[in-house]
Amino acid sequence: MRALLVVAGHELRSRLRDGTAPLIALVAPILLATLFGLALGGDDDPPLKATIGVVDLDGGEFPASVQREALNTDELKGVLTFRQYPDEAAARSAVDGGETGAALVFPAGFSEGVGAGRGGKVSVLESPQSPLAGVVARSMVDRISALVEARTLAVRASLEAGVPADRVQLFVEENGAAGPALSLVGDPVAGGRVDLAVHYGAGMAVMFAFFVVGTTARSLLVERQNSTLDRMRAAPVPLWTALVGKSAVGFGLALFSMCATWLSSVLVFGASWGDPLGVFPLLLAHVFAATAIVMLVASRAKTDAQADGYTLGVAFVFAFLGGSIVPVYNLPEWLRGISLITPNGWVSAGLSELAGTGAGPSAVLVPIAVVTGIGVVAGTVALLGFRKGRFA
Amino acid sequence: MTPALVCERLVKRYGDKTVVDRVGFHIDEGEAYGLLGPNGAGKTTTISMLVGLLRPDEGSVRVGGIDVDEDPVAAKRLIGYVPQEIALYPELTARENLRYFGRLYGLPRRELTSRIGEVLDLVGLTGRGDDKVDTYSGGMKRRTNIAVALLHRPRLLILDEPTVGVDPQSRVAILDRVEALVGEGMSLLYTSHYMEEVERVCTRVGIIDQGRVVADGTKRELVAELGGTDRVELTLDGDVTAASEKLRAVEGVSEAVVTGSSSIRLLVAGGRHLLPALLAAVGDAGAVTGVEVVEPDLEAAFLHLTGSTLRD
Structure with a gap:
């Protein structure tokens, strides 16, 4: 234990002396989280506020009822605003100019076509600058499609059953073919809505945990190249002392970094990451997994530069896939599943439960277990690699 | 008296290649033994097994009667190991390097402080002990490298090519100090591919070639084989x-x-x-x-x- 403390103390002093600990563990994650939070988060501008343009060339009941229904749903109440435009060109100009986030175009005769069972076609105009409005607009089109499909089927079935054509529309409405209720497709974060200040604060903390541990992995490789690792291993201490002592410092600094980013998010934005009794174990599990993964990378690297490159690659790929940079809901469907092979994805999902729904610590037991499991597997493989590579 | 070192039939293989092949020799207490061989002969691999850095595939090593495989920590306490490379932190001073490694060897704070002074004096670096190692010449780094291994007063000093890359003056200084240590009764294992160093410092020599000890004896015995x-x-x-x-x-x-x-x-x-x-x-x-x-x-x-x- 004494030797372990000697190695850890030496490692910590080295990290402080070369400036990597304060920069990577504190300054960079807090600065980036704050900048992202200021740019994208905050209470004054709820992330799901959206203005949708409507071009009603139909003039019938259908477009009006869709708008009424949308404004009355619990999920979209207060979030959505409709703005009317006379034609598609005006709507396109408004979307391109940022006046409205997206627009729906109902063609002439739409309501009549639906009523007669012929279906109809609604266009969506989107802007890459307003992805959330696009999500809402597409959700509404999905809803409309469901309604149109239900109505079309109902009308055709009624006609087949011998209902006179002039009575079909009334017959269908009386017997209910309204279809499913309107809901928001692509809820940004599973489990609940998280303020983007929280999302990016946690994302940066999760991503930088890899970089913080990476500096320790790098120093391990440097020590091997400089033969100081062999000198430590030749000392009358267990062979694993150097490896564990240095890893412990990486672990401790990464945990400190995550907690500091969490605290800064609370102090700067007044954001809540959820119940601390759930948040802390989740962060702890992530740091364990990040340490094990980075050490696995180090155990396979031959030089410190190679370890740096590998760590950078792993950290960014995991951050991207796991929603630490781009929210998971913005990823293609097939990538969302992949996010759950990363600890970042599970931490993101866990924090969405805690911060988004206000759930208690029990809600993150599964994410904690999975992230710890990832750490155990990576750590075991890393240890085998370290033994082979004469680190321990 | 228990020999300082006994190694028997050491074997190390990497894949199909046997780099150390049934190497065996012993060093008596207070004896200076030279392991002589060209680069790649297996000297450093043999030493790595002696100091517990590598586990032999076959054979055994006992230091002061302690089996390195059974009780590596106790065995290592008896060894002062000077690796072939300069195993120091260049951004630290010699004194800081010595303090760190001394603490790793478990020396109490007060004893460590006095030992650091003694070993710096022994290697002639008292006046430069507070300078960073990366400001040192090659010879000074080599001497500091040796000083680290002497901190805990080892029973057996193992020097792996300790004069590689140093100027002639530093080389003489290093050899003088090594001779002095042997004169004080320290057991020594000295590897080199400089014949004259081994002839000067060691009383007994093993010649290692292609992973095997091909001869072992005093200089007189080895020369006598020539007829x-x-x-x-x-x-x-x-x-x-x-x-x-x-x-x-x-x-x-x-x-x-x-x-x-x-x-x-x-x-x-x-x-x-x-x-x-x-x-x-x-x-x-x-x-x-x-x-x-x-x-x-x-x-x-x-x-x-x-x-x-x-x-x-």
């Missing part, structure tokens, strides 16, 4: 390769090795008497410009045992 063989150093202007082949055909010549662009080393039974035959054998391969007949020595013994010169 009446002399070493003849021949210099000539001409084709040394062709000349060496012609010389090898002369009866009484057991080895003829090209050692430079104009030099050949020969092992010749009754060297002085055979000189006319040797000069005649060179013939039109070149003009002989110098001949030196040397009494049998370790260099000749090494050539006789391995068929190559030490710096091949």
